[in-house]
Amino acid sequence: MTQPRVLIVDDDAMLRDALQTAVEQMGCTADGAGTLKEGLAMAEAGDYDVVVLDVRMPDGSGLDCLGRFQECPSNPEVIILTGVGDPDGAELAIRSGAWSYIAKPPTLNKIRLPLQRAIEHHRGKSKLLPLGLKRSGIIGDSRAVRRCLDLAAQAAVTDASVLITGETGTGKELFARAIHDNSARADEPFVVVDCAAMPEQLVESQLFGYERGAFTGADRRFEGLVRQAHRGTLFLDEIGELPLAVQKSFLRVLQDGCYRPVGGVKEVRSEFRLVVATNRDLDAMVEQGRFRQDLLFRVRTMTLNLPRLKNRHGDIALLCRHFLARQCRLNGLPAKRISPDYLDALESYDWPGNVRELLHAVERSLAAALNDPVLVPAHLPTNIRVSLARASVPNREPSVEKPGAAGDEPFPSLKEVRLQAVAEVESRYLRDLLAEAGGDIQQACALSGLSRARLYALLKKYDLP
Incomplete structure (x- = not known):
């Protein structure tokens, strides 16, 4: 060597x-x-x-x-x-x-x-890294995505619990499935639990199951999602929405592998690999008494933080072409081309909804294009076009020049104007955010949805205290 x-x-x-x-x-x-x-x-x-x-x-x-x-x-x-x-x-x-x-x-x-x-x-x-890593639908070749794939591959060769964090629409379920598909449990069930979609009074019975007659409407026995994941992977999406009372019960399942269905008298065992995801700051929730610290320690053996689409350099064009080809194929449409200015518009937009929003934008563009063979910026959804139009206009007071006088400075390029406008909006937003949070970084993160590291990076960029 x-x-x-x-x-x-x-x-x-x-x-x-x-x-x-x-x-x-x-x-x-x-x-x-x-x-x-x-x-x-x-x-x-x-x-x-x-x-x-x-x-x-x-x-x-x-x-x-x-x-x-x-x-x-x-x-x-x-x-x-x-x-x-x-x-x-x-x-x-x-x-x-x-x-x-x-x-x-x-x-x-x-x-x-x-x-x-x-x-x-x-x-x-x-x-x-396992040979021939199964991507399970993950599209992208940016450094940020490759780093996440490396971490997912490392997680796949263990049975450790994994916490996947990231904004809405960044692909948390896809990475959870990739961990499962590349693990020794790939042939066993992959059970998805959307904690945010379950009514609070039904969470316990859905997770742990119930016996017939346990409550009004329980006309049959239900096995429960935890048991369905036996020998496979249980994926708890938006675990931050799990009620405190259920968190305590779920912690016991992780510790002992045992639980009792609602209305049941016998304990049931389930052996599964746990992957959880959230777009919330669980550390802040612990401090606020809204999430159990001992449960956080158990689910955060390994952490995978997914990047925003805006930070996945080079992936926007790749994702756009993939989504467009797939939608044309699914709808039986002839293949369409993408104009350079359409891609420029995609690269200029901030994508608060991340990959999910990009998919919807491509679907909307395809519907708007009708028989046009090439996608152009005019086919994009109105909210994206409005955002780009506003960002392209400099936020400054109009000046009055003397007739015939030439400006002292050269006329700026569109890119310069756009960058200046974005910088002014971000700087103003950060000042307002700090004022609203009283200078408390944790509160500022909770209000803005930014991670602590991202917020610090922006504050440093604009030289804010």
């Missing part, structure tokens, strides 16, 4: 040389770069196991480039190195996929263990 290769990206030449020496003493090959541009070029050309990346670089922030290093051909693990104590930056780095976050000065003892483990993980990662 070849020697592990490590790239150290730091503008401090003395520190960089010292780290290279220390890494070489560990039996690795070490290279150094003094700028992000140089480091990215080396990472693109070289086969590195690990990149040790400083945050404050002369040509930008290491955190902003973390994803670009991860996307390099060898998909290296990234260890973030910084001289500035920043807990929010540490959280953002870890949530973005960094292997670890180390404060300067990075003594040999401090960096040796994370570096060794990062190398071992990188070299053993491919062995964890």
